[in-house]
Amino acid sequence: MYRDPEAASPGAPTREVLLVSAIITVSLSVTIVLCGLCHWCQRKLGKRYKNSLETVGTPDSGRGRGEKKAIKLPAGGKAVNTAPVPGQTPHDESDRRTEPRSSVSDLVNSLTSEMLMLSPGSEEDEAHEGCSRENLGRIQFSVGYNFQESTLTVKVMKAQELPAKDFSGTSDPFVKIYLLPDKKHKLETKVKRKNLNPHWNETFLFEGFPYEKVVQRVLYLQVLDYDRFSRNDPIGEVSIPLNKVDLTQMQTFWKDLKPCSDGSGSRGELLLSLCYNPSANSIIVNIIKARNLKAMDIGGTSDPYVKVWLMYKDKRVEKKKTVTKKRNLNPIFNESFAFDIPTEKLRETTIIITVMDKDKLSRNDVIGKIYLSWKSGPGEVKHWKDMIARPRQPVAQWHQLKA
DSSP: OOOOGGGTOTTHHHHHHHHHHHHHHHHHHHHHHHHHHHHHHHHHHHHHHTTSOOOOOOOEEOTTOOOOOEEEOTTSOEEEEEOOOTTOOOOOOOOOOOOOOSSHHHHHHHHHHHHHHHSOSOHHHHTSOTTSOOOOOEEEEEEEEETTTTEEEEEEEEEESOOOOSTTSOOOEEEEEEEETEEEEEEEOOEETTOSSOEEEEEEEEETOOHHHHTTOEEEEEEEEOOSSSOOEEEEEEEEEGGGSOTTSOEEEEEEOBOOSSSGGGSOEEEEEEEEETTTTEEEEEEEEEESOOOOSTTSOOOEEEEEEEEETTEEEEEEEOOOOTTOSSOEEEEEEEEEOOGGGGGGEEEEEEEEEOOSSSOOEEEEEEEESTTSOHHHHHHHHHHHHSTTSOEEEEEEOBO
């Protein structure tokens, strides 16, 4: 118990002033020392993670899908998928093991600095809202025509910076090749498992194809994420009219992928906030509202509700869901859900937000999804990074729903 020392002796006030002065001096000294140590630790942590930031290829897999060797085209020719160029093997996936940290604050600092280096794009690009144009990666390919053999050659080389489509924060990409307007006949590359920077190096020959008909076609490449148990997810597409290409020799292109024109870009948007509490080891997800949702019912409306899955690595841990808003394409939810997430597991955690359409007579329809983690798409990474950088504060952001 504290006792008032004023009555102790006439000289007590002088001792009290000296004691307060000494406490203030010691506190300032400790603060200066801690600031210096914190700055030194952040520099060390930045150097420690500098060399372990890029994830590249893993061995490719056909995933049980048959490889098509030839197709008879309406023009009378055939398309042949030749073997990949030998010696072109994907790089090994870099190991991202981390040592245990001495405190929660060190872990948060390391996660923040790592995500600052990992997040795609410049700081100016990330300043835009999540509804701005998303980076879908890019693809390298070449095309040329052999006049003596009447053969069109298309070579799919590689892709870079593809977005993650799977729960594990990666994708299993492959490419479909069409010569539009013909959509019945297509060729496909092999699937590259768990790879956001795949190398295919596969060559496709459209043999017996007259040049006057080739220049009437549009070369169309569609990159998809292979899913064994459900519909493949489109990642992006590229198209190039062949009458605008000098086909006398092989021309190589780098093209940015654009959203696939299958209606997946018009599924609506969802506003949600994330709040991370490192001392309580928890994340609070607040589903605020949605706008311009895709109509899934015959009457031109939907009955939306939102499912929130907490994933650790590839395993489902916990599920929460909102109430259903009947016949509403711009619903307001304002529902919050708390998830317990230890700091050391944050790096392997993904939060999957799924907007559903409730249907009493049949299976509920998926309107769109959002994958939140430190290794998702640019908009999702920005939200995750902002959440870590501003602990105990709700961070709200609009997200475009994806197929």
